[in-house]
Amino acid sequence: MPAAPAPSPDGASPPASTAADASAQAGTAAPELAALPLSVRAGLLRALARTLGEHAGVLVDVADGETRLGAERLSGEIRRTQAQLRMFADIVETGAFLDVMIDPPDPAAQPAPRPDIRRMLVPLGPVAVFSASNFPFAFSVLGGDTASALAAGCPVVVKAHEGHPGLSDLTRDLAAGVLPTGALTVVHGRETGRALVTDPAIRAVGFTGSTSGGRALFDLAGSRPDPIPFYGELGSLNPVVVTPGACAERGADIVREYIASVTLGQGQFCTKPGLLFLPADHGLEELLRREIAAVPPAPLLGDWIGTAYHATLEELVTHPAARTLHLTPGHDDPRTSAPALLTTTAEGVRAHPELLRECFGPASLVVTYTSADDLLDTLHILPGGLTATIHGQEPQDETLAHRLSAALSAGRLIWNSWPTGVAVTHAMHHGGPWPSATSPLHTSVGGTAVARWMRPVAYQNMPEALLPEPLRSTNPWNVPQRVNGEFPGQWRPARATTVSES
Amino acid sequence: MPAAPAPSPDGASPPASTAADASAQAGTAAPELAALPLSVRAGLLRALARTLGEHAGVLVDVADGETRLGAERLSGEIRRTQAQLRMFADIVETGAFLDVMIDPPDPAAQPAPRPDIRRMLVPLGPVAVFSASNFPFAFSVLGGDTASALAAGCPVVVKAHEGHPGLSDLTRDLAAGVLPTGALTVVHGRETGRALVTDPAIRAVGFTGSTSGGRALFDLAGSRPDPIPFYGELGSLNPVVVTPGACAERGADIVREYIASVTLGQGQFCTKPGLLFLPADHGLEELLRREIAAVPPAPLLGDWIGTAYHATLEELVTHPAARTLHLTPGHDDPRTSAPALLTTTAEGVRAHPELLRECFGPASLVVTYTSADDLLDTLHILPGGLTATIHGQEPQDETLAHRLSAALSAGRLIWNSWPTGVAVTHAMHHGGPWPSATSPLHTSVGGTAVARWMRPVAYQNMPEALLPEPLRSTNPWNVPQRVNGEFPGQWRPARATTVSES
Numbered sequence A, B: 001m002p003a004a005p006a007p008s009p010d011g012a013s014p015p016a017s018t019a020a021d022a023s024a025q026a027g028t029a030a031p032e033l034a035a036l037p038l039s040v041r042a043g044l045l046r047a048l049a050r051t052l053g054e055h056a057g058v059l060v061d062v063a064d065g066e067t068r069l070g071a072e073r074l075s076g077e078i079r080r081t082q083a084q085l086r087m088f089a090d091i092v093e094t095g096a097f098l099d100v101m102i103d104p105p106d107p108a109a110q111p112a113p114r115p116d117i118r119r120m121l122v123p124l125g126p127v128a129v130f131s132a133s134n135f136p137f138a139f140s141v142l143g144g145d146t147a148s149a150l151a152a153g154c155p156v157v158v159k160a161h162e163g164h165p166g167l168s169d170l171t172r173d174l175a176a177g178v179l180p181t182g183a184l185t186v187v188h189g190r191e192t193g194r195a196l197v198t199d200p201a202i203r204a205v206g207f208t209g210s211t212s213g214g215r216a217l218f219d220l221a222g223s224r225p226d227p228i229p230f231y232g233e234l235g236s237l238n239p240v241v242v243t244p245g246a247c248a249e250r251g252a253d254i255v256r257e258y259i260a261s262v263t264l265g266q267g268q269f270c271t272k273p274g275l276l277f278l279p280a281d282h283g284l285e286e287l288l289r290r291e292i293a294a295v296p297p298a299p300l301l302g303d304w305i306g307t308a309y310h311a312t313l314e315e316l317v318t319h320p321a322a323r324t325l326h327l328t329p330g331h332d333d334p335r336t337s338a339p340a341l342l343t344t345t346a347e348g349v350r351a352h353p354e355l356l357r358e359c360f361g362p363a364s365l366v367v368t369y370t371s372a373d374d375l376l377d378t379l380h381i382l383p384g385g386l387t388a389t390i391h392g393q394e395p396q397d398e399t400l401a402h403r404l405s406a407a408l409s410a411g412r413l414i415w416n417s418w419p420t421g422v423a424v425t426h427a428m429h430h431g432g433p434w435p436s437a438t439s440p441l442h443t444s445v446g447g448t449a450v451a452r453w454m455r456p457v458a459y460q461n462m463p464e465a466l467l468p469e470p471l472r473s474t475n476p477w478n479v480p481q482r483v484n485g486e487f488p489g490q491w492r493p494a495r496a497t498t499v500s501e502s
Helices: A019-035 A038-054 A056-067 A071-094 A144-152 A165-176 A190-198 A211-222 A244-267 A285-293 A303-317 A346-351 A372-379 A398-407 A447-453 B019-035 B038-054 B056-067 B071-094 B144-152 B165-176 B190-198 B211-223 B244-267 B285-293 B303-317 B346-351 B372-379 B398-407 B447-453
Strands: A100-103 A117-123 A127-130 A156-159 A184-187 A204-208 A230-233 A239-242 A275-279 A323-327 A340-345 A363-369 A385-391 A410-415 A454-460 A481-483 B100-103 B117-123 B127-130 B156-159 B184-187 B204-208 B230-233 B239-242 B275-279 B323-327 B340-345 B363-369 B385-391 B410-415 B454-460 B481-483
Touching: A019 A117, A019 A156, A019 A184, A019 A190, A038 A056, A038 A071, A038 A144, A038 A165, A056 A071, A056 A165, A071 A144, A071 A447, A127 A144, A127 A190, A144 A156, A144 A204, A144 A447, A156 A190, A165 A184, A184 A190, A190 A211, A204 A211, A204 A447, A211 A230, A211 B211, A239 A244, A239 A372, A244 A275, A244 A285, A244 A363, A244 A385, A275 A372, A285 A323, A285 A340, A303 A323, A303 A340, A303 A363, A340 A346, A346 A363, A346 A372, A363 A372, A372 A398, A385 A398, A447 A454, B019 B117, B019 B156, B019 B184, B019 B190, B038 B056, B038 B071, B038 B144, B038 B165, B056 B071, B056 B165, B071 B144, B071 B447, B127 B144, B127 B190, B144 B156, B144 B204, B144 B447, B156 B190, B165 B184, B184 B190, B190 B211, B204 B211, B204 B447, B211 B230, B239 B244, B239 B372, B244 B275, B244 B285, B244 B363, B244 B385, B275 B372, B285 B323, B285 B340, B303 B323, B303 B340, B303 B363, B340 B346, B346 B363, B346 B372, B363 B372, B372 B398, B385 B398, B447 B454
Parallel strands: A100 A481, A127 A156, A127 A204, A156 A184, A204 A230, A239 A275, A239 A385, A275 A363, A340 A363, A385 A410, A410 B454, A454 B410, B100 B481, B127 B156, B127 B204, B156 B184, B204 B230, B239 B275, B239 B385, B275 B363, B340 B363, B385 B410
Antiparallel strands: A100 A117, A117 A454, A323 A340, B100 B117, B117 B454, B323 B340
């Protein structure tokens, strides 16, 4: 997505804490938060979810005034944000996220006797979270980064997005009625955000936004005297590949669903499909034109989004290797979207990789291919993405689909559906190879997002009374404990068959 | 540890591949290695362990010629390296390291229906490994970084340490008889190493060495157009705290064990205790002097180690806030160690934090404290470490020990034993907060080291035949699968009691 605007000079937002004040508060809260029993920590997350629901009316009003996203979408986003908080509460309560391992002593071990070694994850400490413009709830003050960090036991300092400062402060005030002092603070302004990334008390950073903005903060985090982890979710092209078989079988349905996915929320999603690969003889151009033309322009999140969208679109429209299928009139008004569709060939993409850039808004590029090799050669040069989608036929396309899966570099591979709409589940991965994320190992959505904010500690020969509760042999917190690498008892699933060697 | 020397100008080592050649070979091998069934991958690791054992004689001879470490130590290190390879073979075979999660579809889910989401870890791709001077086997060509990367399914390009180039090439040649082409290559030279870190094919870097050298390569990896994960295991002070009770009860034993730990392998371990905190009235100065004086000087790994050791030692010896307890004569000869012991007060450390620097070699600093607060105030300013050790009495010291544990920032907390000798087990953590490691989330020793070289991929609505084997519902590879966040059947340990709320 495009970079956020510079802070407005009129000082209309409430006075912000300094980064140093906020970080100091978080630092004071850190040991208290880390020491809470898991059931209490889970209770805080559930109470935050309840509070959001109880104040949904005013939250939607304030959010709509600042983001123009509409009451229906915003109400749904609050429910998603509540679901995220509750999922992390469940995860905290089971204790599996502590990744407890116990290796009992072994005096007979070779090449040397082994002491008692027990390991678990502990909170990193205060975390900075940069919230997103396009999800004022789900990726903002009480969004997934904050929920997962609180689940880990880390206090959070949120850098509010300039697109919804009032909502950010309101959300903070509601959370203050639930959380211990210092567990969640909100700061405003770009310079304050930069100061946060270099503040000595901050131990990790989460970020959702543009590749350029994320890269600048990633570099800043890495330049500290003590570099800290920086988890940025940046831009993504989200290619969709349609096999010849699928195109012949249900090309018209695919086109209609594609246009709906491209223009959902005016294309202001990091999972918007930016590329559609169709066989050269697809015969769907008229339908593509008709479907995109039928989407009415609508307000964008902010003028800065519109300005960036129209500038990127202009470059694509005037590119000699791309042909415009449809450009909605009024595309010079930064306040409204202007849905657009362009087309080029797979060969054109290889010759002009500058066409491979995210255009945050309701625009997409249809790429035609002449053969499987023509398609695969082009997929191999795509940058890493959050998602990649295949529309195919099964079992007919099995061989081709395996080759496509191997060629697509993405954090989520989707079959016969669409990348927009990210399910919040244990297994969801919302990340991917650069530039979709700054770390390919981590996710900003789903149960494992909590692992970003924790570090392992091993305890050697520690007496039971000095061990943290989750590591004790009596297991007073009833958490899953692996012993010598395996859970006691039933580790293999009951339905397991023999190991295949093929 | 100190930075490695510049490459010798005489070109005596065998001709090295360029970084680009080696990376290209690794890139070609990557899909083949990733596609191997787990049992075959495990078999390769076991075959490497066998090969090391079969050629132990010549390996020890070549290693001793280059490192002066002696046959006994080197033979033991080969056995440790074999144990590492076999542990990762076991880990590969169970399949738990793939971290498989399956969330079945839920059409009734709120706020939106949920598709089928399945997640596993996949190999990152070619990995660069910078081997260490002080472990020519266990942290070198077939050491823990390489073993864990191969376990993950990643080809490895090893940058050989300048201290044992011949051994590195010999080990590579032996491995070539076992591994697929391109799965393991070795390059030489500092500039080649830097080229490796910026090579587009390399997807992650492992490093063991000095803080300065590691920082330079960390910065290089972060400056790429596409930054990659850099896992550096750097320097550590490894403080040891002796409580007043433990000092009174068994101070003399502790001193003898401390000197043995400080001078083990001439102090050339990253876990060497660099600080010993004793109560001010310890009365052990004569014993400390006698014990350290009884340790004979011995050859160091290389002149560059000796030069750095003696330079750091000179700064400590001439520091006005430190008093020399013992300095072995001959400390100006870079070819031999000169065991040394200094002392200062906790207050002196707080006033002169420049005393808190790693001195790689057989030297350590005894710090006296006057009260628990005096001790804790000083522990709070220590940099992050690989280890921290408490010698105390149980149950008498319980309260103090809890405060000490909370104050010590380290990856491994040790009770009444010593940090040297890192057990290679599932739960071992060998890493820690900066500057002991570049990433506090990861370890270079122990079962979870494999996670450094893998990234998650989620599969959405993918038909059974298109899913990787570990994600299929039929589970043909018989790997542990979490469903909706939990393993089917017995997830909680059988001995579990109720959850404590206190």
